[in-house]
Amino acid sequence: MRPEDVVELRVHGVSGTPPEAMLGDPFPTPVAGDDVARFLRAGKPARALSSGRTRTVEAFHWGRFTSGGASRALWLVLIPFAILNLARYTLLGAGRFAEAVLRLLGLVLTCMLVTSVAYVSLELLVRQCAGTVACRAANLGFFDGWPFGAMLLVGMAPPLLVITTLWWFGRQTFLYEPKGTHHAWETRSGSLGDYAFWHTSPRTPVLRDAHVAAACVMVGVLYAGALRTEQPDRPSDVLSWSVVGLGVLVLSWAVGCVVMSPDRRKVNSRALKWASVAYLLVAAGAATAFLWRLPTDASAGVTPLAGFEAVTNVLGALAMLLLIVLFGACVHLRHSARGVELMVADKRFRPMWHGYAAVVIAALATTLAVGFSGGLAYRVVEWVGDPVPDAGRQGLVLSTSYLVGAGLWGVLAIAFPLLVAPIVAAMVRQVSSAILFAAGSVVAGVAVALRWTSVPGWVFWVAAMVAGMLYAIGAVSCIRHSVGAAIREGVLADYPGRPDRPGIRKVAFNQRLASAKYRYHWLLGAMALLGGVLVAAGGGVALASLAYPDWRSAAPSGLADWLSSWLSSRPAQDLGALGSLVVSGLVVVLLLLGVRTWQSPSMRTAVGIVWDLVAFWPRLAHPICPPPYGGRATIELTSRAVRLAGHHDVDAVVLSGHSQGSVVCFAALSLLRGESERPDPADGERYIRQADAVAALRRVGLVTYGSQLQWAYSRLFPHYLGHAELARLHDELGDRWWNVHRLTDPLGGPVQVWAETADEPLFAGQKLWGFRCGNDVRLRDPEFLDPDPDMVASPLRGHSDYYDDPVFDEVVARVAEAVSTPRTTVVIGGLALSGDRIGP
Known part of the structure; x- marks a missing residue:
């Protein structure tokens, strides 16, 4: 497949990643948009190392809607x-x-x-x-x-x-x-x-x-x-x-x-x-x-x-x-x-x-x-x-x-700081530390109240010392049990070998911190x-x-x-x-x-970043809030996908959304689907003609990574992005939608893991890179721990740099292949997305 037959449209998250970093090209070429909604193209096509599949990569940079203006x-x-x-x-x-x-x-x-x-x-x-x-x-x-x-x-x-x-x-x-x-x-x-x-x-x-x-x-x-x-x-x-x-x-x-x-x-x-x-x-x-x-x-x-x-x-x-x-x-x-x-x-x-x-x-x-x-x-x-x-x-x-x-x-101002420590400890599942912190907070609250009574001053200092001791014991407990047994066993399963190797504790600790995302709302x-x-x-x-x-x-x-x-x-x-x-x-x-x-x-x-999180939606409850960027980003991305699939006759357009960008991609696909179901008006004037929307929808795939669609957005906005909406899009796209995530990511997580299926290990040569469950691919982070003289050391990436992972290119290539053969189940095999080991 020629590079121009597949176009990956990358959409960044709330950090406003520069297009140069998104594309890995210091001098990308502007191809569409304006000075606030820009589409730029990398000079060289991207290539999946395993299969040799190539594709053109474009970056949709919408960060100037909010992050780009100082006055905003x-x-x-x-x-x-x-x-x-x-x-x-x-x-x-x-x-x-x-x-x-x-x-x-x-x-x-x-x-x-x-x-x-x-x-x-x-x-x-x-x-x-x-x-x-x-x-x-x-x-x-x-x-x-x-x-x-x-x-x-x-x-x-x-x-x-x-x-x-x-x-x-x-x-x-x-x-x-x-x-x-x-x-x-x-x-x-x-x-x-x-x-x-x-x-x-x-x-x-x-x-x-x-x-x-x-x-x-x-x-x-x-x-x-x-x-x-x-x-x-x-x-x-x-x-x-x-x-x-x-x-x-x-x-x-x-x-x-x-x-x-x-x-x-x-x-x-x-x-x-x-x-x-x-x-x-x-x-x-x-x-x-x-x-x-x-x-x-x-x-x-x-x-x-x-x-x-x-x-x-x-x-x-x-x-x-x-x-x-x-x-x-x-x-x-x-x-x-x-x-x-x-x-x-x-x-x-x-x-x-x-x-x-x-x-x-x-x-x-x-x-x-x-x-x-x-x-x-x-x-x-x-x-x-x-x-x-x-x-x-x-x-x-x-x-x-x-x-x-x-x-x-x-x-x-007094009560909330006293609640932070026990709540955070409970969020990371350190129950004993949470109990100690809660007891310390109660005693600290009593000590504060004693300052306004006529009791002797030594009573206050005794209460303050007791609160400090409880907090100190809780902190020691946090340090000693910073890595849970279950998480440690999971890390050892990902990285077989000696349990005392350098890096095991660090990975487990980051996974435990990242797991708190399911309880941020506490x-x-x-x-x-x-x-x-x-x-x-x-x-x-x-x-x-x-x-x-x-x-x-x-x-x-x-x-x-x-x-x-x-x-x-x-x-x-x-x-x-x-x-x-x-x-x-x-x-x-x-x-x-x-x-x-x-x-x-x-x-x-x-x-x-703050406004990117609160200014996505139209202003309907209060009109005096940041101008919403969600509509502009969604409309521009949908228009570009239709333009590529229609005017440029691209065989496969893969929307590639990171973090908040995955929400923009989801909204663009929802809008494209809505336009494909809506007959043209009598005057023929509309945003997208129905025939163009239907044709584009057949040529569009989706890759999400570092996404909050499941754990945050579907639960916070159930009427618009609830589980039923995610499942509907999953049923319509099938293998044209894949999600990539890491256990060390404090913001992103699985999106399509609904069925209780076992993880399938994914190999690249002799190296274990990640696991597949349904249409979700869980990447190991870091990719490997053992030193290899023939490979660059693998960093702990967390929420960033998904493009640099070896599996990412292969995921996009597989989605493009599924788009080229619509409604056909893709047999995951080969280098990156198979449970079968490649090599001797």
């Missing part, structure tokens, strides 16, 4: 929005109610961000700091002599900047205009085989405009509430409530758009956006005019502006309530027909977190959003003064929700559980504050006494300071990473 890394500070958008695709089926709840929760998170910025600029800096002589002189001296109304106008700049940034980021897209007229989604939830699913959804612009409108309304309502601030000549409450009522009407319009999520062709969302902007200008103008001469010469603290406490508490309570409602919606989905169908699968393919992945991920996003909001407010207060829960004390009055939120993040689930409990606690306090708005002065049943004393206690202050410090540090680190990406390409790639 600045999305890091908005990571809660991206995580929430991800939660939408983890639902068990098309749950319209659950999707609506997620969209509402996303709207609340957007309002939290804008409200926290407005709270800091208008309430803390302008009213409480610039409104008093001492604080203004110490921190905001440039405001001397300014009327209070002018200060309010300046205070509007930060929230307006945030709103403008959200609007600008939300409208960004890296997709080209559609190539055909097929735009309507086949189903409301979408599918990988639907071209319209991969294009910009017509619902996303409406959702974006609704978020911008809600943000404008929140700031306007805060200005309207400020009109009720106590002053001798303040306007009648009728004006304030009228402006608030107008804002509620506009907000209801925005909420309706979020809940219904209509198509942009069915609703004029631009009118909503500009109406909200006009409302903000009216509310800000009224507050500025009526509060222009509000006194700013107070010597002590001033009364906070009205409305700010209520708004922040409402948002905290709504976040809690929506998480509870989302949990109920997920319970309904889990017991629906689709949910039952997904949950009865083999335990290796069941959805993560027992089908409640959407709740877990949404709780994580909410925890981060609440922490960012509370941490920002708390840090600003500590910068200009001391946070206090009420106006009767020296310092700046901080909203209850922010005080509680910062304190709860302090609890999270750590994420623990953080989400802690965060969810803390968000619920904060929401409960917010609800109590809303039920008794005058708790600071006189609250029924002693609520004011308890809440005020607790918020003023030393534990609450220490936890609040710690939580604020942790959150502020996290935000600063994210900002520094974003700035650093402007100067360092390697850092740009590392940061881009």
